[in-house]
Amino acid sequence: MKKIGILACEHFMIKGCPGTDVCWKCFDFASNKKGQFEKYGTEDVQVTVTATCGGCPGTRVVKRGMMLAKQGVDVIHIAGCLVQEVPCPYFDNNTIAKEIEKKSGIPVVVGIE
């Protein structure tokens, strides 16, 4: 089974996915193998842990990614609320993905769609 960690925008995780009032899209995409989760093919996929960026202005985001990495996940996905919907104005997703990947040795996928 592929264990997935989700790194989310704190603002949206509290408020819900952009434009809705619940936090659901990453879980829907993972369990139904949509978007970036399609590539896992027939392997079971489960979101086993989530973490927020730590809040604005995003100074804790790499540490939060490392927290996820320590929870035994196989892959970290940077959530849709951080990438596709409303890009965070405080940091670049590709840069933090590379940094977390380099420090943890765990692949980091930018986005879910």
Ligand code: SF4
């Ligand atoms: S995009 Fe993912 S982490 Fe962000 S609010 Fe929606 S379900 Fe939650």
Ligand code: SF4
């Ligand atoms: S730093 Fe960026 S990702 Fe984190 S809560 Fe603020 S806007 Fe969202």
